[in-house]
Structures are given as C-alpha cells and as structure tokens.
Amino acid sequence: MTLLEARDLHVEFTSRGRRARAVDGVNLTVGEGEIVALVGESGCGKTTLARTLLGLERPASGTVRYGGTPLAYSTRALKAYRREVQLVPQDPTGSLNPRHTVYEAVAEGPRIHGLRDERQRVASALSRAGLRPPERFFPLYPHELSGGQRQRVVIAGALALDPGVLVADEPVASLDASVRGEILALLLRLRAELGLSALVVTHDLGLAWNIADRVAVMYLGRIVESGPVEQVLGSPSHPYTQALLSVLPDSPAPVVLRGEPPDPTRVPGGCRFHPRCQVLAAGKAAEAGVDGRCRSQPLGILPAASGPQVACHFAEGSRTPA
Amino acid sequence: MSEATARRREGIARFWRDYRAQRAGLYGAAILVAAVLASLATPLVTDPSGLDVTRATGAKMAPPSLAFPLGTDESGRSILLMIMWGSRVSLLIGFLSALLSMVIGTVVGITAGHFRGWPSAVLMRVTDWFLVLPSLVLALVLAAILGGGTSTIVLAIGVTSWASTARLIRAQTLAVEARPYVERSRVLGAGHWHVMTRHVLPNVAPLVLANTTLTVASAIVTESTLAFLGADSGQASWGSMLRGSYDWGAVTSGAWWYVLPPGLCIVAVVLAFTLCGRALEAVLNPRLRGAA
Numbered sequence: 291m292t293l294l295e296a297r298d299l300h301v302e303f304t305s306r307g308r309r310a311r312a313v314d315g316v317n318l319t320v321g322e323g324e325i326v327a328l329v330g331e332s333g334c335g336k337t338t339l340a341r342t343l344l345g346l347e348r349p350a351s352g353t354v355r356y357g358g359t360p361l362a363y364s365t366r367a368l369k370a371y372r373r374e375v376q377l378v379p380q381d382p383t384g385s386l387n388p389r390h391t392v393y394e395a396v397a398e399g400p401r402i403h404g405l406r407d408e409r410q411r412v413a414s415a416l417s418r419a420g421l422r423p424p425e426r427f428f429p430l431y432p433h434e435l436s437g438g439q440r441q442r443v444v445i446a447g448a449l450a451l452d453p454g455v456l457v458a459d460e461p462v463a464s465l466d467a468s469v470r471g472e473i474l475a476l477l478l479r480l481r482a483e484l485g486l487s488a489l490v491v492t493h494d495l496g497l498a499w500n501i502a503d504r505v506a507v508m509y510l511g512r513i514v515e516s517g518p519v520e521q522v523l524g525s526p527s528h529p530y531t532q533a534l535l536s537v538l539p540d541s542p543a544p545v546v547l548r549g550e551p552p553d554p555t556r557v558p559g560g561c562r563f564h565p566r567c568q569v570l571a572a573g574k575a576a577e578a579g580v581d582g583r584c585r586s587q588p589l590g591i592l593p594a595a596s597g598p599q600v601a602c603h604f605a606e607g608s609r610t611p612a
Numbered sequence: 613m614s615e616a617t618a619r620r621r622e623g624i625a626r627f628w629r630d631y632r633a634q635r636a637g638l639y640g641a642a643i644l645v646a647a648v649l650a651s652l653a654t655p656l657v658t659d660p661s662g663l664d665v666t667r668a669t670g671a672k673m674a675p676p677s678l679a680f681p682l683g684t685d686e687s688g689r690s691i692l693l694m695i696m697w698g699s700r701v702s703l704l705i706g707f708l709s710a711l712l713s714m715v716i717g718t719v720v721g722i723t724a725g726h727f728r729g730w731p732s733a734v735l736m737r738v739t740d741w742f743l744v745l746p747s748l749v750l751a752l753v754l755a756a757i758l759g760g761g762t763s764t765i766v767l768a769i770g771v772t773s774w775a776s777t778a779r780l781i782r783a784q785t786l787a788v789e790a791r792p793y794v795e796r797s798r799v800l801g802a803g804h805w806h807v808m809t810r811h812v813l814p815n816v817a818p819l820v821l822a823n824t825t826l827t828v829a830s831a832i833v834t835e836s837t838l839a840f841l842g843a844d845s846g847q848a849s850w851g852s853m854l855r856g857s858y859d860w861g862a863v864t865s866g867a868w869w870y871v872l873p874p875g876l877c878i879v880a881v882v883l884a885f886t887l888c889g890r891a892l893e894a895v896l897n898p899r900l901r902g903a904a
Contacts, residue, residue, distance in 0.1 A: 344799055365803065372801035384792035389814050398810075399800040447800065 292358070293487050294320040294343060294375060294455045298591065299352035301335075301342050310554040312338040313349070314511030317594035320455055323485045325477070327502035327519070329492055329534070333551060335511040340459050340491045344377055356455075373403060376448035378458035382440035382465075386432040392416070392443050393428040399451045411450050418484070419446035420476055438469035445476065449484075456480075456488045462497065474501050495534060499523050504596065507531045510552040510562045512591065517598030527598070527605040529569040560585045561603060569604050580607045630895040637891020643884035647877075651699040662693045663848055673860075673867050683869035685853075686860040694848050695873050701849035703881070705765050705835045710827040712770030713777060718813075718820055720774070721781025725789060726808050732782075739778045747772035748837065755843040762845045769834050777823050781816050788815045818892070825889035829882040836878075850874040 301313035312335045320326045330336045341347045343354055345361055345368050354361040356374055361367070379385040386395050396412045405411060416424035419442040432440055441461065448456060458477070462470040478501060480486045492498055498505050499519060506516040507530065515528040526532045533545040549566040558565050564584045567575070575581040580603040589601040600606070631637060661667050670684035677683070682691035724735040751768035758764040788794065794811050802810070836851020838844065844852050853874040857863070862870035 346795070346799065369801045369803070372799060377796065377799040379792055379796055381792055385796045387791075387793045387797075387811055387815075398797060398802075402797075402801045402803075402806055444796070447796070451800070 291322045292319045293322050293324075293356065294489065295355040295358075295594065296339070296343060297353050297355060297594070299339070299342060299354065300350045301338050301347055302350045305555075308555040311511050311557055312554050313342060314554075314557065315352075315591040316508075316511075316513055317591060318489075318506055318513065318516075319594040319596075320487050320489050321596070322454075323481060323487055324504065325481060325488045325490060325502050327490045327492060327498035327505045328508060329495060329498050329505060330508035331493060331534075331551070333554070334508045335554065336491045336508050337459055339508070340457050340489065343489065344375060344457055345371055369403070372399075373451045374453055375455045375457060376451060376453040378441075378445055378448060378456050378461045380460040380463055382437065382444045383432065385444050386440055388432055390432075391428065392421075392430050392432075392435070395432070395443055396447045396450050399447055403451065405451075412446075415446040415450035416443070418449050418480070419443070420472075421446065436469070437465050438472055441465060441469075441473055442476065445473075445480075449480070454487060456486060458488055458490045460492055461490065463492070463494070470497075477501060495523060495538060507534070510557060511554055512562065512601065514563065514592075514602065515598075515600045516592060518596075521598045527600040528563075528602045529567050529604070530563050533568060560587055561589055561601075563602075575604045578604055578607050580604050627895060631891060634891035634894055636887045637894075640884040640887025640889075640891065643880055644888060647699060647703065647881055647884070650696065651703055654696045654700060658693055658696060660697060662690055663697055665689065673862075673865065673870070675867075676869050682873050683867070685856060685870055691853075691869055691873055694853055695850070695877060697847070698849045698853055698874065699877065701762065701845060701847045702832050702835060702851065702878070705762060705769070705845065705849070706828045706832040706881070708766040709769035709773070709831040709835075710824055712766060713774040713827050713831070714820060714824050716770065717774035717777025717823075718781050718816070720778040722785050722808055722812055722816065724778070725782040725785025726804060726812065735778075736782070739775045742772065742775035743779070745772070748834070748841075751834065751838060752841060752843050755838060760844070760846050762847070765835060765838060765843070765845050768838070768843075769831050773827060773831065773834070777820075777827065780819060780823060784816045784819050785812050788812050821889045821892045825882075825885040828885050829878075832878055832881065850877055 296316050296318040299313055299316045300311065303310045303312055314335070316339055318326070328336050328339065338347060342349055345354065345363070348363060356371060361371055390398070393412055396415055397408050400408050400411050413424040416427055421427050421439065421442050432443070435443065461477070462473050465473060474497065477488055477490070481488065490498070490501060502519045504517065505519045505522040506513045507522065507528065508514070509530050515522055515526065515531050522531060523535060526535055533547050535541060536543060536545040545568050547566045547568065548571065561567070561584045564570055567584065569575050570581060570584050575584050583603045587603070589603070592599045592601050662669070665687040668688035670680050670688040670690060672684065672686055672688050674680060674684040674688070680690045680692065682695065684690060685694065720735050720739060724732045724739070751772045754768040754771065755764050758767065788811060794807055797807055797811060832850070835849060836854055839849055839851040840855040854871070857867070857870040
C-alpha cells in the first residue's frame with residue numbers, strides 16, 4: 291500500500307532573477323515497509339525533493355500525499371504530519387544541538403507534541419536505535435559520542451515520534467566506512483521490526499544496491515529511470531544510469547560524461563540528458579533513428595508505478611521491437 | 613509537571629557544580645557579592661547625614677586619616693561614606709539599565725533574526741535609527757523631559773543603548789538558525805516559540821552575558837557622564853564624585869584620595885562582571901569546558 295507519494299511535483303527557486311526548476315515533475319511513491327533509494331549526482335534536485343516531501347519546501351505545483359491525503363501547509367497540519375514522516379539528516383554532528391544532552395535531543399519531538407511517558411519513550415527509542423542500555427546515554431553530550439552514535443541518536447529522535455516513513459538524506463555520507471554498514475543494518479532492522487518505510491537519498495549506488503527495494507534515478511529535476519533495484523542497477527536501460535554504474539570500481543569500461551554539470555536554470559529542450567548523452571554522441575541513437583526526437587521531443591513524466599520504467603527515446607525504441 | 617521541576621532543579625545543581633570549577637568566575641562573583649552586600653548594608657551601618665554638605669565635619673580636602681580613612685572632599689565630607697552611598701546608586705543604575713538594554717536588545721535581535729521578511733526589516737530600521745541617534749544627547753533629553761530621578765536615568769540609558777546589542781544578537785540568531793539542528797527541530801514539529809527559546813536563546817545567551825558585562829560597565833560610565841553633564845539622579849554616585857573631583861581640581865592639587873577610590877571602584881566592578889561573564893560562558897557552552 292502506498293504511504294508517501296509525490297504526485298506531479300514541481301519545486302522552483304528564484305535566484306538572481308532566474309528561475310531554477312529544482313524539481314521538475316516527479317511522481318514517486320514509497321509503499322508500506324518499502325525502502326526506496328533516490329540516486330543522482332549533486333545538484334540534480336534529490337535533496338530538494340526530500341525536503342519537499344518533508345514539508346520544508348512548498349511545491350510550485352503538484353502535491354505531496356501521505357496515506358492518500360494531500361499535505362496541507364497550515365501550522366497545525368504540518369505539525370500532525372511531522373509525527374508520520376521524519377528526517378534522518380546528512381550530518382548528525384550538526385543536527386544535534388551541542389547544548390542538549392542525548393536525552394533532551396531525543397525527547398525534543400515528544401515534548402513538542404506533548405506525548406506522555408516521555409522517559410520511557412526516549413529509552414525505547416534509543417534502544418531501538420541500538421544504543422543500549424539507553425540510560426547510560428541520557429546525560430551525554432553530542433561531543434562525547436562517536437559519529438555513528440550521533441547518527442543513532444538522531445534516528446532515535448525520529449523514532450520517538452513513531453513515524454511511518456523516514457526520509458534519510460545521505461544518511462551515511464559523513465560517517466566512516468566501518469560505521470556505514472552498522473547504520474544501514476539499523477535501517478534494515480527497523481524496517482523488519484517496525485515495518486518502517488524509508489526514502490533514502492544518496493549519490494552512492496552501492497548503498498542503494500545494499501539497502502533498497504526500488505531505485506529511482508534522478509537527473510536535472512526529473513526521475514529518468516525507476517524500478518526494482520536488481521532491474522535498474524543490474525541491467526540499466528537509461529544511458530545516464532549506465533554511465534553512473536560504469537564508473538564504479540569493478541566496472542569494465544567507464545563512461546565519462548561530457549559537458550557541464552546540469553544547470554536547473556537552463557533545462558535543455560528535448561530529452562534533458564541529450565547534451566551529455568553518450569549513446570547520442572556515439573551515434574547509436576542515430577542508427578536507431580531517434581536522434582531527432584532526442585534533441586527536440588520532450589519526454590513525458592514517468593508515472594509512479596512499481597515496475598521498471600525509463601524515460602529515454604532510445605531505450606523505448608530498442609525495447610519496443612523486443 | 614513534577615518531572616520537569618526535578619529536571620530543572622537538577623540542571624541548577626549541575627550549573628552550580630560547573631560554575632564552582634571556574635576559579636576566576638568565583639573571584640568575580642566574590643567581588644560582586646561583596647560590592648552588592650556592602651551597598652545593601654550601607655544604610656544599616658552608616659549615617660547618611662554625613663553626605664549633607666552643611667553638616668560635614670571634616671576639614672576641606674583632607675588626606676586620609678583615622679577619622680576619615682579615605683580623606684575628605686571639598687566640603688569636608690568623608691570620601692568613604694560617599695563611596696559607600698554612591699555604590700548603591702551606581703550599581704542600581706548600572707544593573708537596571710543594563711537589564712533593560714539587554715531585554716530590549718535580545719527580544720528585538722531574536723525576533724528580527726527569526727522572522728525574516730518585513731518584521732525583520734521594520735525592526736532593523738528602528739534599530740538603525742537608535743544606532744545613529746547620538747545616544748548621550750537623547751539620554752540627556754529624556755532625562756530632562758522626564759525629570760530627575762533614578763528611574764529616569766535607568767530609562768534614559770536603557771532605551772538608548774540596546775541597538776548595538778540587537779544587531780549583535782540578530783547576527784548570532786541568523787547563524788544559529790542556519791544550523792542543521794534547527795531544521796531537525798522544525799522537522800520534529802517545532803514552532804517559532806520552541807525554536808526561539810530552546811535553540812536560539814541558549815545559543816545567544818553567552819553572547820548576551822558577555823554583552824551584559826560590557827553594558828553594565830558602559831551603563832555605569834554613561835551614568836557618570838550624565839551626572840558629569842548635570843543630569844544626575846540627585847544622589848551621590850561614583851560618577852558624580854568623579855565630576856566633583858574634576859570640578860575642584862583634585863588631580864592638580866594632588867588629592868588622589870578623591871579621584872582614585874571612585875575610579876578603582878568602577879574598575880573593580882567592571883572587572884568582576886567580566887570574570888563572571890567569562891565563567892558563565894564556559895559553563896553554558898559545553899565545548900569550551902576544559903579548554904580554559
């Protein structure tokens with residue numbers, strides 16, 4: 291069942307008079323007990339999408355839905371929404387107030403929402419996040435903890451509200467390699483034990499492979515390919531996904547993308563990836579007779595289905611005969 | 613609610629335990645406590661009639677003696693007696709006007725930093741207005757309009773000295789609001805009040821304290837300046853004593869006992885405030901612990 295949903299979501303920023311289409315039409319769902327990975331390079335809009343799903347940014351158009359109801363942006367509605375969808379931020383060190391003890395950091399959510407049995411709630415959240423015995427961590431300050439422990443405290447703070455979905459923005463990017471595995475195992479265990487869903491935003495394909503059920507690949511504000519993780523990362527259809535996978539260490543022939551990094555204030559016409567597309571550059575698109583469409587015909591927005599999907603003229607063309 | 617009370621009590625106990633570890637802060641607090649106790653005890657142990665020029669008993673400008681441990685002034689009054697009574701006025705005006713200034717400055721600064729857009733713009737323009745206004749002249753005018761008295765001087769100093777504090781606090785508020793933990797707090801469901809009181813205020817508090825230190829000091833100095841210019845509270849203060857020493861040429865005539873005691877009292881109190889402020893900062897900011 292669908293829990294969290296983005297429906298035709300657009301988010302725009304204005305900077306120096308220019309409109310940046312950070313999220314430019316996204317359909318995405320996170321089902322109950324499902325872990326979805328959102329991958330893409332820096333600046334592709336994945337963090338903006340995550341922030342919009344959390345209600346921190348307001349979409350220019352489209353809706354965020356939770357359990358089928360569209361998110362309202364009144365103070366009261368947002369506060370109620372906070373109990374359902376919680377954030378696991380990128381930088382656990384910066385995300386903990388250095389003046390607050392572990393207890394205060396975890397109790398912050400329950401206090402805001404006026405929940406009862408605060409102490410018990412905090413203890414259970416800490417132990418669910420793998421900090422046991424919880425009482426030992428109560429009086430500690432963030433600077434007395436390791437990076438992995440801080441991330442566990444942040445996760446415990448989210449768990450103290452008993453949310454249905456965690457939105458994790460690069461949850462292990464700032465952690466040591468040795469601790470990453472532990473935090474990922476924790477997310478998987480939370481899913482197994484509490485049925486918690488998660489949207490994991492990452493640029494790390496290995497992480498997506500290890501943790502996710504489904505993957506959505508984002509490029510310049512749009513999802514260009516999505517589907518089950520084995521399908522998308524095992525046999526990618528979109529040239530962009532292929533390029534991302536080809537630069538992993540054990541890949542035989544790396545594809546280095548040409549051109550400038552994408553600029554959301556100047557989204558190219560046609561397929562938005564075409565100026566950097568290696569398939570188009572190698573002339574394979576011309577062989578298939580789709581190069582004209584690549585350059586001029588915009589692609590539709592992918593629907594939020596769970597099966598494999600790709601937004602690419604070439605991939606669609608090569609799939610149709612099969 | 614009892615759990616919250618217990619936690620608060622525990623917090624106060626922890627605060628005092630940490631503060632005790634700061635030696636310089638203890639010295640500062642000792643000086644302040646001594647000064648405050650002395651000024652409070654003054655009416656109990658001395659007779660204010662000695663402050664009346666018509667009933668002064670000593671010789672004019674007499675050097676320190678057994679009868680007058682700090683000598684006498686131009687009218688034959690005891691300097692020690694004047695210092696003791698003057699401390700009441702100077703400390704009271706210093707404390708109250710610094711408090712008023714800090715409250716206005718902190719409220720305006722945090723509000724302007726937290727609410728972006730037009731509320732911030734309006735508050736900052738008002739702050740700028742107070743900042744460019746010659747505050748001494750404004751204080752003089754206020755004191756003249758409202759009439760003499762301690763509360764008038766407090767109001768005049770407090771209302772004219774908060775602008776730079778507000779700017780400082782606003783800058784710090786902006787820095788704190790940009791931290792990820794404020795965003796995390798917002799995601800947890802925090803409203804404006806929660807963010808301002810639980811995250812911004814504790815983080816600007818050390819700055820407020822350090823600033824209060826300077827504000828008390830400058831308030832005492834401003835008070836003496838106002839007294840010097842004629843807008844005094846009608847009572848003897850350290851500032852009015854300095855004015856008297858200037859008026860009667862105490863420096864040129866070598867009457868050091870007239871100049872030094874009020875000056876040293878001001879220095880001691882300001883130093884004590886600085887030491888206390890530093891110690892409080894170290895206690896309230898866990899990351900500074902062990903560094904000093």
